[in-house]
Amino acid sequence: MGPTGSPDGTERAQAGDFLTTAQGLRLPDTDHSLKAGDRGPTLLEDFHLREKITHFDHERIPERVVHARGSAAHGVFESYGTAASVTKAGFLAGGRQTEVFVRFSTVLGSRGSADTVRDTRGFAVKFYTDEGTFDLVGNNIPVFFIQDGIKFPDVIHAAKPHPDREIPQAQSAHDTFWDFASLHTEATHHVMWNMSDRGIPRSYRTMEGFGVHTFRLVNEAGATSLVKFHWKPAAGVHSLVWEEAQITAGIDPDFHRRDMADGIEAGAFLEYELGIQVMPDDGSDSFEGIDLLDPTKLVPEELAPVQLIGKLTLNRNPTNFFAETEQVAFHTGHLVPGIEVTDDPLMQARLFSYLDTQLTRLGGPNFAQLPVNRPHCPVNDMLRDGMHQTAVHTGLAPYRPNSIDGGKPLVAAAGEGGYVQVARRIEGTPVRANPASFDDHYSQATMFYRSLTPVEQAHIVEAFTFELGKCYEQVIKERELQVLANVDADLCAQVAAGLGLPVPKGRPAQDVVLSSALSQVTTEPGPIAGRKIGVIADAGADLAGIGKLRKAAEKLGATVLVIAPVGGVLADGSREVIVDRTLLTARSVEFDAIVVAGKTTPVSDIKLVLLLQEAFRHLKVLGAWGDGTAVLEAAGISADSPGVVTGPSAAKPFTQQLAAAVGLHRVWDRAPNVMASAVPPASGDAQHA
Numbered sequence: 136m137g138p139t140g141s142p143d144g145t146e147r148a149q150a151g152d153f154l155t156t157a158q159g160l161r162l163p164d165t166d167h168s169l170k171a172g173d174r175g176p177t178l179l180e181d182f183h184l185r186e187k188i189t190h191f192d193h194e195r196i197p198e199r200v201v202h203a204r205g206s207a208a209h210g211v212f213e214s215y216g217t218a219a220s221v222t223k224a225g226f227l228a229g230g231r232q233t234e235v236f237v238r239f240s241t242v243l244g245s246r247g248s249a250d251t252v253r254d255t256r257g258f259a260v261k262f263y264t265d266e267g268t269f270d271l272v273g274n275n276i277p278v279f280f281i282q283d284g285i286k287f288p289d290v291i292h293a294a295k296p297h298p299d300r301e302i303p304q305a306q307s308a309h310d311t312f313w314d315f316a317s318l319h320t321e322a323t324h325h326v327m328w329n330m331s332d333r334g335i336p337r338s339y340r341t342m343e344g345f346g347v348h349t350f351r352l353v354n355e356a357g358a359t360s361l362v363k364f365h366w367k368p369a370a371g372v373h374s375l376v377w378e379e380a381q382i383t384a385g386i387d388p389d390f391h392r393r394d395m396a397d398g399i400e401a402g403a404f405l406e407y408e409l410g411i412q413v414m415p416d417d418g419s420d421s422f423e424g425i426d427l428l429d430p431t432k433l434v435p436e437e438l439a440p441v442q443l444i445g446k447l448t449l450n451r452n453p454t455n456f457f458a459e460t461e462q463v464a465f466h467t468g469h470l471v472p473g474i475e476v477t478d479d480p481l482m483q484a485r486l487f488s489y490l491d492t493q494l495t496r497l498g499g500p501n502f503a504q505l506p507v508n509r510p511h512c513p514v515n516d517m518l519r520d521g522m523h524q525t526a527v528h529t530g531l532a533p534y535r536p537n538s539i540d541g542g543k544p545l546v547a548a549a550g551e552g553g554y555v556q557v558a559r560r561i562e563g564t565p566v567r568a569n570p571a572s573f574d575d576h577y578s579q580a581t582m583f584y585r586s587l588t589p590v591e592q593a594h595i596v597e598a599f600t601f602e603l604g605k606c607y608e609q610v611i612k613e614r615e616l617q618v619l620a621n622v623d624a625d626l627c628a629q630v631a632a633g634l635g636l637p638v639p640k641g642r643p644a645q646d647v648v649l650s651s652a653l654s655q656v657t658t659e660p661g662p663i664a665g666r667k668i669g670v671i672a673d674a675g676a677d678l679a680g681i682g683k684l685r686k687a688a689e690k691l692g693a694t695v696l697v698i699a700p701v702g703g704v705l706a707d708g709s710r711e712v713i714v715d716r717t718l719l720t721a722r723s724v725e726f727d728a729i730v731v732a733g734k735t736t737p738v739s740d741i742k743l744v745l746l747l748q749e750a751f752r753h754l755k756v757l758g759a760w761g762d763g764t765a766v767l768e769a770a771g772i773s774a775d776s777p778g779v780v781t782g783p784s785a786a787k788p789f790t791q792q793l794a795a796a797v798g799l800h801r802v803w804d805r806a807p808n809v810m811a812s813a814v815p816p817a818s819g820d821a822q823h824a
């Protein structure tokens with residue numbers, strides 16, 4: 136079907152072989168305007184010209200005020216039924232399958248900004264359930280910058296580009312953000328996560344997702360539990376390294392978008408399991424001393440294990456980015472029976488904000504009728520008229536009570552699927568204040584930092600040093616150092632050293648219980664579906680070996696891309712291999728691993744040296760079979776270095792070892808030698824490139 140095909144098969148959808156006006160009039164020409172002679176002025180009479188240009192003039196709609204840059208996919212959610220004891224939500228009953236649409240996004244950048252910037256990622260899931268649409272509008276970070284939604288405009292104004300020059304784009308590394316963060320210390324925990332590797336994910340498929348807020352689940356019997364939602368990626372939780380993220384923003388600003396679309400097209404679907412942490416709803420809204428209404432706090436998995444309740448598979452790319460990804464409208468108020476919100480003041484403001492902003496973004500109140508937003512269950516809403524009304528309603532009585540339409544639509548009791556909030560008592564004196572339990576801004580930031588491995592901690596030090604190093608105002612750097620002093624003295628001292636500033640004294644929490652679940656470094660190889668392996672080869676290379684490697688990689692859902700000095704085809708008589716990248720078009724950031732095919736001749740080309748050394752510096756797996764090791768050695772990389780996989784041929788032992796190494800994501804053992812990531816090789820020690 137062509138782009139003007141009839142996707143929904145309806146009679147009046149775009150169809151037919153001939154180009155027409157919007158009114159269906161066939162057109163003889165769309166390349167020349169109607170003029171008074173071929174050198175004469177254009178005639179106002181040219182209705183086709185005016186229609187074409189007018190429509191074009193209005194092709195853009197306002198981008199989202201936050202999360203403008205995003206990418207999405209369709210998929211399916213299969214419930215395990217394991218949540219049935221805590222919620223009556225029908226789509227979470229055993230054996231149920233529900234269609235979903237998921238949009239991933241960055242928060243700060245505008246629509247055209249780069250994917251790999253340091254930022255929180257949105258992880259918004261629309262479940263088209265039989266009982267109405269449920270949106271789980273989460274992030275890849277389990278806590279938030281603010282405790283009360285009234286601060287949202289403040290944090291976003293501070294983080295967005297400076298209002299005078301509108302720079303920097305999609306970055307937190309600037310004065311206004313750190314001015315706010317250093318004064319508004321409840322942001323500290325979220326800031327720690329943003330400065331950690333979580334702020335630069337490798338791929339959407341390697342991100343965790345979190346509902347952030349505490350939700351109230353209600354079961355068939357009316358019993359309630361307090362719950363936090365988690366998405367656990369099947370591919371593990373993995374990130375870029377900072378230099379790689381920066382290079383990628385220039386080399387391929389669409390890195391995450393491309394990665395997801397390519398993966399889905401190749402059949403390497405993105406998979407996540409949905410999990411819940413279940414806490415008792417005992418009236419205290421707290422658990423083990425943690426205030427569950429404070430969105431700057433998480434519940435460590437060691438205290439409340441994540442119970443898996445279903446599986447999400449993203450298996451279909453949108454056919455039209457604008458119609459689906461751009462026009463989708465998520466809303467925290469899209470709830471279904473069995474899932475309710477709590478009194479978290481951040482959530483309460485969100486319940487207002489999404490519908491309100493979408494009225495402007497989508498040009499009126501009828502955007503729920505857009506195909507991507509339309510529920511997959513019957514709708515009978517009595518909402519009428521308004522801009523862009525596309526429904527042709529029948530009936531005379533969009534009001535209740537009525538007798539004209541037989542009293543319909545009816546209201547539904549809880550037993551008939553009606554959304555009836557569980558009874559809870561609400562009382563209090565109007566007050567603009569936080570509970571005292573919201574005052575602890577540091578202890579969980581300390582827990583997060585200290586729960587990480589040394590290499591992850593070093594990345595945080597590097598990130599703070601970079602971000603504050605980009606600020607102009609000395610007083611802002613000093614104030615943020617004071618914040619860090621209250622998180623961890625060592626962290627503060629290292630960042631202060633990098634900034635060349637004195638180390639302030641703080642009072643970090645003493646008795647913090649660590650949570651190893653917060654670290655993303657793994658010692659068990661994970662799946663490699665969606666990963667990209669570059670193979671360096673030339674005209675004389677072992678093409679049969681490349682074939683074996685490709686077969687082994689594709690079986691695991693990974694892709695092999697051949698990199699040769701020039702483009703075209705490599706041939707050895709019986710076999711042909713297409714060159715995917717040349718030394719000019721390849722950059723290391725595209726690959727999760729780079730191997731050299733046997734019989735490839737070493738060449739002294741600076742681009743090849745850069746390719747291999749950059750991958751080495753970014754802790755990626757390198758490899759070679761046969762005498763391909765000579766190419767590595769020529770680039771100054773010893774075959775004995777950690778994370779360099781070698782073998783006599785591209786047979787199974789080599790490919791298995793390679794897959795296991797890629798499955799570990801990075802060669803962490805190499806980190807101490809290359810930690811000063813942008814530093815050139817020390818003379819005589821090429822391994823430290």
Ligand code: HEM
Binds near residue numbers: 240488
């Ligand atoms: C836990 C805190 C929050 C999370 C996890 C979160 C998550 C998200 C996500 C994932 C999106 C992108 C939706 C999409 O892909 O279309 C989004 C958009 C948005 N968020 Fe939030 N958000 C949070 C807090 C807030 C708060 C406090 C407000 C305002 C009071 C807010 C207002 C908005 C707005 C206005 C949009 C744009 C929506 C649109 O144009 O469709 N968010 N948020």
